Amino acid sequence: MGNSVSHNARVDIPSVSRVFCVSHRDDPDGLVSAALVRSATRCHFALTGYEDIEEVLANTPRSLDWLVVADLGLDERREVIGRLPDTARHILYVDHHLLSVEGKRSLRKAKVIVRHSLKDCASVLVWDLLRNQLPQEAVNLAAYGAVTDPPVSGRLTREVLLKTNRDLVAYEGHLLALALSTDKCTTSLLEEIVSKLATLQLPHRMSAVRRLADEQAARMVEMRKQLSDRAQVRKRVAIAKARRLALGTSAELLLSVPNVVASVAYDTAGSPSRTRISVRGTDECGRHLGKLMIKITRGVGGTGGGHMLAAGGIVPSSRLQEFLGLFVREVGR
Numbered sequence: 001m002g003n004s005v006s007h008n009a010r011v012d013i014p015s016v017s018r019v020f021c022v023s024h025r026d027d028p029d030g031l032v033s034a035a036l037v038r039s040a041t042r043c044h045f046a047l048t049g050y051e052d053i054e055e056v057l058a059n060t061p062r063s064l065d066w067l068v069v070a071d072l073g074l075d076e077r078r079e080v081i082g083r084l085p086d087t088a089r090h091i092l093y094v095d096h097h098l099l100s101v102e103g104k105r106s107l108r109k110a111k112v113i114v115r116h117s118l119k120d121c122a123s124v125l126v127w128d129l130l131r132n133q134l135p136q137e138a139v140n141l142a143a144y145g146a147v148t149d150p151p152v153s154g155r156l157t158r159e160v161l162l163k164t165n166r167d168l169v170a171y172e173g174h175l176l177a178l179a180l181s182t183d184k185c186t187t188s189l190l191e192e193i194v195s196k197l198a199t200l201q202l203p204h205r206m207s208a209v210r211r212l213a214d215e216q217a218a219r220m221v222e223m224r225k226q227l228s229d230r231a232q233v234r235k236r237v238a239i240a241k242a243r244r245l246a247l248g249t250s251a252e253l254l255l256s257v258p259n260v261v262a263s264v265a266y267d268t269a270g271s272p273s274r275t276r277i278s279v280r281g282t283d284e285c286g287r288h289l290g291k292l293m294i295k296i297t298r299g300v301g302g303t304g305g306g307h308m309l310a311a312g313g314i315v316p317s318s319r320l321q322e323f324l325g326l327f328v329r330e331v332g333r
């Protein structure tokens, strides 16, 4: 198969390898992906969002045998893909975001081993790839990703869910998801959570996770009210600046505004000059939001992408209003 991995192939990373994993920091799927790679290879890792991925990749340790990039859709980031070969001898890219033919081509050109599916979340794909090197109970971690990500129909997802107890993985996975959706989840706390997950510690045994999840559950009802009170509704799109909640959570809560088919939550991304955006849709929005975000964010000098009904991006703050106008025009009609 040369440099690409066939659909069901597993990867064997020799135990003596120097491995580093870069994974998405925003939700259980990304954290669990990093934890699974660490559990299988004892690697070090970094968590990143799309806004700081270049910096994170530039700071990976030198002379790596393997770099594993998980749960990060780099389809629109060709310059990042082009630089991957400088980081390690072997690069493994495991993801479930949209990947275009051109994206696949640039990954192939960079000699990256690709494991991609739209039907199984990243943590399920990582678990499958490394399952021969993982302890038996690690399947539970994959299930935390599967139960908290948008529902998908993949065969591996079904296998993972059949091998685990629904109540237990839902409880643990959602505790994680709630804790991660607060603005109090610092990078060091996220890293601590990944390290503990990698040793198969249960989220309900992590006191910080329990406390944050509890607080968040209590706060969400109140936040939903506040968000919908100040949401601007244009055509059938609810728009609001996110406050004190993760962007994705805010966008989800905004969908409860009556008569809207899509929502946009936004906030500045690190510096005031860039704005991070999260969008959500109902079945009635009639668009693939991931594809739409690629197109619209590019049009205003940003980047974006994602899934059918859950997507996001980053745009220059000076062009946020222009972005909103385009989004409303495409979705709200």
Ligand SMILES: [Mn+2]
Pocket (backbone or CB within 6 Å): 029, 030, 071, 096, 121, 122, 149
């Ligand atoms: Mn994911």
